[in-house]
Amino acid sequence: MYLKRLGIRGFKSFVDTVEINFSPGTNIIIGPNGCGKSNLVDAIRWALGESNVRNLRGLKNEDVIFNGTDSRKALGMAYVEMTLDNGDHILPIDYSEVTVGRKIFRSGESEFYLNKSRVRMRDIADIFSGTGLGKRGYSIIGQGELEQVLNGQPIDRRLILEEAS
Amino acid sequence: MYLKRLGIRGFKSFVDTVEINFSPGTNIIIGPNGCGKSNLVDAIRWALGESNVRNLRGLKNEDVIFNGTDSRKALGMAYVEMTLDNGDHILPIDYSEVTVGRKIFRSGESEFYLNKSRVRMRDIADIFSGTGLGKRGYSIIGQGELEQVLNGQPIDRRLILEEAS
Amino acid sequence: FHAFLLQVNESFKRTFTEIFDGGEAQLKLETQDNPLEAGVEIEVKIPGKKIQALSLLSGGERALTCIAFIFSLLRLKPTPFCLFDEIDASLDETNLIRFSDFIKSMAHRMQFIVVTHRQSAIEAGENIYGVTMPEKGISSVIAINISEAKSLAG
Amino acid sequence: FHAFLLQVNESFKRTFTEIFDGGEAQLKLETQDNPLEAGVEIEVKIPGKKIQALSLLSGGERALTCIAFIFSLLRLKPTPFCLFDEIDASLDETNLIRFSDFIKSMAHRMQFIVVTHRQSAIEAGENIYGVTMPEKGISSVIAINISEAKSLAG
Ligand SMILES: Nc1ncnc2c1ncn2[C@@H]1O[C@H](COP(=O)(O)OP(=O)(O)OP(=O)(O)O)[C@@H](O)[C@H]1O
Numbered sequence A, B: 001m002y003l004k005r006l007g008i009r010g011f012k013s014f015v016d017t018v019e020i021n022f023s024p025g026t027n028i029i030i031g032p033n034g035c036g037k038s039n040l041v042d043a044i045r046w047a048l049g050e051s052n053v054r055n056l057r058g059l060k061n062e063d064v065i066f067n068g069t070d071s072r073k074a075l076g077m078a079y080v081e082m083t084l085d086n087g088d089h090i091l092p093i094d095y096s097e098v099t100v101g102r103k104i105f106r107s108g109e110s111e112f113y114l115n116k117s118r119v120r121m122r123d124i125a126d127i128f129s130g131t132g133l134g135k136r137g138y139s140i141i142g143q144g145e146l147e148q149v150l151n152g153q154p155i156d157r158r159l160i161l162e163e164a165s
Numbered sequence C, D: 001f002h003a004f005l006l007q008v009n010e011s012f013k014r015t016f017t018e019i020f021d022g023g024e025a026q027l028k029l030e031t032q033d034n035p036l037e038a039g040v041e042i043e044v045k046i047p048g049k050k051i052q053a054l055s056l057l058s059g060g061e062r063a064l065t066c067i068a069f070i071f072s073l074l075r076l077k078p079t080p081f082c083l084f085d086e087i088d089a090s091l092d093e094t095n096l097i098r099f100s101d102f103i104k105s106m107a108h109r110m111q112f113i114v115v116t117h118r119q120s121a122i123e124a125g126e127n128i129y130g131v132t133m134p135e136k137g138i139s140s141v142i143a144i145n146i147s148e149a150k151s152l153a154g
């Protein structure tokens, strides 16, 4: 399984629809300070079902919606859609391609989608729960988070290992 | 006033006496990972009177003494000596050159020197107290400490400003 | 759990000595009354140096140790993809190259999505995406080839 | 204290807009019953972007904001010397050059001792010291002049 395509609209600094097609091997993301690289990482985490907006550097859930610039007005909704190649059927779904989508509105209302049908947040978390993804600690390391392995208490390290096993 | 000369013996990874002569302008320190750059910074902070060994990445005070390698035995004492140019008499001492020295032994015993005469730790802290040096927050920023300005509570920022004024 | 810990310990020893080209490493349970609650301690020895408190390690040594730990887990329990955001910030040029070589060696069985601003890390990837802001405050992404990338890394 | 805060606010506005080539910044007391205990809040606007919670800033933007804050204090209350250990780790090439230019502009009235592993920061200094470990685990320091450093860097 791999992340095939990422579509972002209205999420943080991504205003008009941005589509990125990733390859199965190594994908390198570069760019100057403040241009949106970590926002892209946040979009992937958010689509995987991140429930705590503080892990995406926000304070309120609606902080992920594009809030305007000197020359553009804020938007009313953020949408991220991720298409995963499921040829090896690692995800417990009968499709060889799985698309997860997540929306949030200024009202705080959220919507979740799995292959175009509306689902609950819990359903998204469930399909990823066997894979090791979306769990903090080893496959997704955000900016400044690397040292947590050494800085934490021995018990935190145990929790990481327990989640991995 | 500026830091003119630094002499290090037995402090962390500095075994035999190392002497560095600094210039009044900009001095750049480079080198590979783990070669001793931050240890050099620790030596300066220690000589300025750093009282908390945790601020020097140690657990016990004696952790700053060279503790041996695969091919060299540990030493019994660490010594750092700093010579400062005091031509502008910023330091409240009647000399145009001021040398502070600090020693620690495996027993935990410490000795402090000011221009060759033995003094107490408090006397070292006193001569620097007017200068803004040795106080955490703005003139000495260790590895990974930069973000403390933004990460801390608003009250911590007030404390930094109060110390500066 | 205990059986898994032994496997991770093996993997960590192997991965650490590969990345550091020597040295020793081990994971062990804290000595504690309740083995079901005991945390996991890390002990490492950098090549040529003595074992000492983790706190005394340098910034780059700590980063590389964490990277070795992460990779030792990934080798045992691969995930479909890995997402790393500038985890190479403290590494010097030599260690940066070791890190990117390690990613290259694992890329056949896991997808990697790696954010970096270091020139040498760009060489680890076959596929490069440049994120820019041609209009202030608004991100845009373009796929680029490696020669363009070197001038864009900013 | 209040008078000093106004001075620092002035210095911070000026330093921030110089380093970021635009934008806005301010320091203010928390709204709180006891003004003697109120903390100091920082609010910044990156050029072209809107004011938002500090947490949403990027890694490099946060680093540069902290650097602007530190330098705004140093301009008001210079210390005999400054000691910086790899504070440029999150900066991209453009911001790294701004940072080193800023140090150069202040080096006539304060001594700077700066640890870095970034090539472009080396250009900020006239005096360069290389720390190495020819014998494993034992540090050694040599003075290098800038032309040597550049030829070593190739
Ligand atoms: N909801 C939002 N609306 C508009 N802009 C936002 C929003 N949230 C964050 N931003 C902006 O996105 C920028 C941060 O982008 P990001 O963290 O992705 O940068 P980066 O490319 O990772 O940079 P660095 O290399 O410095 O880490 C900030 O300038 C921030 O103001």
Ligand SMILES: Nc1ncnc2c1ncn2[C@@H]1O[C@H](COP(=O)(O)OP(=O)(O)OP(=O)(O)O)[C@@H](O)[C@H]1O
Pocket (backbone or CB within 6 Å): B011, B012, B013, B031, B032, B033, B034, B035, B036, B037, B038, B039, B040, B063, B064, B065, B066, B067, B068, B143, C046, C049, C052, C056, C057, C058, C059, C060, C061, C090, D117, D137
């Ligand atoms: N008391 C001691 N005796 C011997 N070696 C020590 C002692 N304390 C620390 N060290 C060693 O010094 C090394 C750390 O050096 P230092 O932190 O100065 O590296 P650095 O040059 O700053 O590297 P980086 O670029 O990775 O930050 C570690 O390998 C550590 O084991």
Ligand SMILES: [Mg+2]
Pocket (backbone or CB within 6 Å): A037, A038, A039, A143, C086, D058, D059, D060
């Ligand atoms: Mg970032």
Ligand SMILES: [Mg+2]
Pocket (backbone or CB within 6 Å): B037, B038, B039, B143, C058, C059, C060
């Ligand atoms: Mg260091």
